[in-house]
Amino acid sequence: MGWAIAVHGGAGDIPLSLPPEKRLPREAGLRRCLDVGIAALKAHNHPLDVVELVVRELENNPHFNAGKGSVLTTSGTVEMEACIMDGKTMKCGAVSGVSTVVNAISLARLVMDKTPHIFLAFDGAEAFAREQGLETVEMSHFITPENIERLKQAQEADRVQLDYTQPIPKEVPKEAAVADGDSQIGTVGCVAVDSEGSLATATSTGGIVNKMVGRIGDTPIIGAGTYANHLCAISATGRGEAIIRGTIARDVAAVMEFKGLSLKEAAAYVIDQVPRGNAGLIAVSSTGEVTMPFNTTGMFRACATEDGYSEIAIWDSPTK
Amino acid sequence: MGAWAIAVHGGAGVDPNLPKERQEEAKRLLTRCLDIGISALRSNLSAIDVVELVVRELETDPLFNSGRGSALTENGKVEMEASIMDGPKRRCGAVSGLTTVKNPVSLARLVMEKSPHSYLAFSGAEEFAKKQGVEMVDNEYFITEDNVGMLKLAKEANSILFDYRIPAVGTCGASAAMDSPLQMNGLPISVYAPETVGCVVVDKQGRCAAATSTGGLMNKMSGRIGDSPLIGSGTYASELCGVSCTGEGEAIIRSTLAREVSAVMEYKRLKLHEAVDYVIKNKLDEGKAGLIAVSKDGEVACGFNTTGMFRGCATEDGFMEVGVW
Numbered sequence: 215m216g217w218a219i220a221v222h223g224g225a226g227d228i229p230l231s232l233p234p235e236k237r238l239p240r241e242a243g244l245r246r247c248l249d250v251g252i253a254a255l256k257a258h259n260h261p262l263d264v265v266e267l268v269v270r271e272l273e274n275n276p277h278f279n280a281g282k283g284s285v286l287t288t289s290g291t292v293e294m295e296a297c298i299m300d301g302k303t304m305k306c307g308a309v310s311g312v313s314t315v316v317n318a319i320s321l322a323r324l325v326m327d328k329t330p331h332i333f334l335a336f337d338g339a340e341a342f343a344r345e346q347g348l349e350t351v352e353m354s355h356f357i358t359p360e361n362i363e364r365l366k367q368a369q370e371a372d373r374v375q376l377d378y379t380q381p382i383p384k385e386v387p388k389e390a391a392v393a394d395g396d397s398q399i400g401t402v403g404c405v406a407v408d409s410e411g412s413l414a415t416a417t418s419t420g421g422i423v424n425k426m427v428g429r430i431g432d433t434p435i436i437g438a439g440t441y442a443n444h445l446c447a448i449s450a451t452g453r454g455e456a457i458i459r460g461t462i463a464r465d466v467a468a469v470m471e472f473k474g475l476s477l478k479e480a481a482a483y484v485i486d487q488v489p490r491g492n493a494g495l496i497a498v499s500s501t502g503e504v505t506m507p508f509n510t511t512g513m514f515r516a517c518a519t520e521d522g523y524s525e526i527a528i529w530d531s532p533t534k
Numbered sequence: 535m536g537a538w539a540i541a542v543h544g545g546a547g548v549d550p551n552l553p554k555e556r557q558e559e560a561k562r563l564l565t566r567c568l569d570i571g572i573s574a575l576r577s578n579l580s581a582i583d584v585v586e587l588v589v590r591e592l593e594t595d596p597l598f599n600s601g602r603g604s605a606l607t608e609n610g611k612v613e614m615e616a617s618i619m620d621g622p623k624r625r626c627g628a629v630s631g632l633t634t635v636k637n638p639v640s641l642a643r644l645v646m647e648k649s650p651h652s653y654l655a656f657s658g659a660e661e662f663a664k665k666q667g668v669e670m671v672d673n674e675y676f677i678t679e680d681n682v683g684m685l686k687l688a689k690e691a692n693s694i695l696f697d698y699r700i701p702a703v704g705t706c707g708a709s710a711a712m713d714s715p716l717q718m719n720g721l722p723i724s725v726y727a728p729e730t731v732g733c734v735v736v737d738k739q740g741r742c743a744a745a746t747s748t749g750g751l752m753n754k755m756s757g758r759i760g761d762s763p764l765i766g767s768g769t770y771a772s773e774l775c776g777v778s779c780t781g782e783g784e785a786i787i788r789s790t791l792a793r794e795v796s797a798v799m800e801y802k803r804l805k806l807h808e809a810v811d812y813v814i815k816n817k818l819d820e821g822k823a824g825l826i827a828v829s830k831d832g833e834v835a836c837g838f839n840t841t842g843m844f845r846g847c848a849t850e851d852g853f854m855e856v857g858v859w
Binding site: 304305306308310311329330331332333334335336337338339341342388425426427428429430431435436437438441454455458459460461464465468469472473 | 619624625626628630631649650651652653654655656657658659661662719751754755756757758759760764765766767770783784787788789790793794797798801802819
């Protein structure tokens with residue numbers, strides 16, 4: 215038994231041909247965040263503080279889809295969401311529709327610590343942030359040229375799809391993939407366990423490109439994108455709808471508890487139940503194990519355990 | 535061909551001193567809703583259609599805390615939320631922060647069927663509602679005199695109990711509301727408005743569905759989202775069962791209560807009644823909540839660890855029961 219930590223920067227259809235200028239900054243970002251988390255664990259910080267710290271770093275990094283660098287809604291705005299959960303107490307906090315708060319994960323933490331509620335959204339969340347004196351900025355702070363471009367491409371793809379001489383499908387496709395694989399970057403997260411077995415998880419995201427204003431994804435839904443209890447801590451990423459209906463994060467812990475599977479087996483089992491190309495997750499157990507399964511082309515991820523093991527990877531084989 | 539079953543609820547956590555005529559009023563409404571659902575099931579409507587139909591009825595009636603008759607936010611307005619889930623493919627839809635949509639559960643259904651997403655909230659949800667042409671009304675429509683009064687009491691009670699996690703020991707007994715030691719969600723039970731309505735159905739084809747709708751917690755912060763619109767917490771349906779929960783939102787979310795019933799059926803192979811008992815007994819810790827559930831085999835069950843839950847259930851073989859305690 216010892217501490218363990220994992221971070222992710224999103225699972226999706228990350229093309230193997232991802233050019234270095236897109237790959238290297240993200241790998242560097244993961245490496246840095248992992249180091250920040252490791253240092254914090256070594257300094258005996260509580261896992262809750264560790265995951266918040268790491269996710270704040272990921273939010274501040276414009277190369278990931280959270281905080282600065284968030285993807286844009288169909289109106290060109292930013293609506294961020296985040297969620298944090300403490301495995302020991304099962305206390306949790308979530309926010310959605312946040313547009314001016316520099317670190318949504320810290321707002322989620324305040325909802326958990328300072329209100330009798332679990333989930334605050336939109337105007338109410340923004341008002342609470344101001345009440346609490348959290349750092350807020352103009353929304354333009356979060357918007358990057360890459361994301362303006364992504365939105366343009368997504369809206370073009372939509373237009374092209376409509377121009378096709380195919381009849382408008384009777385069933386609206388759920389959160390259909392956008393042609394450009396790079397747009398599939400969704401969500402950042404961190405899970406950590408200390409040597410006492412205390413667990414915590416945190417997830418943060420800008421959502422999906424070209425989403426409808428007001429769309430809430432899996433990230434702030436306890437049991438879907440984020441979950442922790444006394445057995446394990448999970449942060450999921452991928453297609454929101456699949457993660458919500460599959461209650462992915464909760465299921466890993468449920469399968470461990472009710473079927474007696476190990477962390478690795480449980481996580482693999484749960485990911486296996488999700489249609490290919492839809493999800494990935496990172497998880498740690500109370501006994502210091504870590505696992506990072508995904509059924510998409512790739513998942514930006516990194517992990518480390520107290521015994522000295524560490525890994526940074528995007529596709530199936532570690533890049534280090 | 536299987537047998538149908540249906541259950542409805544109007545909230546868990548009832549004031550033991552609730553006047554008899556209020557109890558009767560509630561039972562009449564629950565009975566009426568059951569009859570509507572039963573009639574629809576006999577006409578071969580699918581489970582998903584029936585749960586929507588029944589919850590619309592509950593939203594429209596001002597008695598319970600949903601649609602008209604919703605609890606009020608700290609600003610005296612109504613912000614409603616709802617979710618619906620269809621067992622067979624686990625399709626789902628949810629809405630939050632609605633202020634002018636007459637039937638939130640129907641908008642949740644439209645999110646499920648007519649949008650590329652699963653959950654829409656606040657102005658985005660209202661925009662979608664407009665585009666879909668659903669019936670919209672002024673916020674005043676949802677506000678009842680009863681709830682305006684309740685909000686005042688809640689504010690008074692909260693000014694005495696500012697941290698509901700600390701038991702109210704030795705506080706002044708001046709107000710009658712403080713007499714009962716029972717509390718839920720930080721309010722004395724006499725002031726606490728049961729939060730939510732819901733319906734679960736399994737149709738003759740063995741398809742399960744669930745829907746939940748609410749105005750949320752009395753005196754809540756604007757923007758507060760509870761368990762009702764959260765898939766896996768307040769609502770869940772799968773191939774095996776349909777579940778709708780009510781009670782302390784925090785407790786329901788932490789325990790992902792609705793999903794839990796299905797998970798123990800799936801992973802521990804418990805039958806519906808055992809699953810419901812197991813979950814209520816073991817998964818709520820200090821929290822207070824209740825739930826209704828149906829299984830694909832035509833069973834119906836309910837469980838609660840609160841003082842009472844407004845509920846009704848019926849099965850195809852003629853069984854029907856409406857209760858408060």
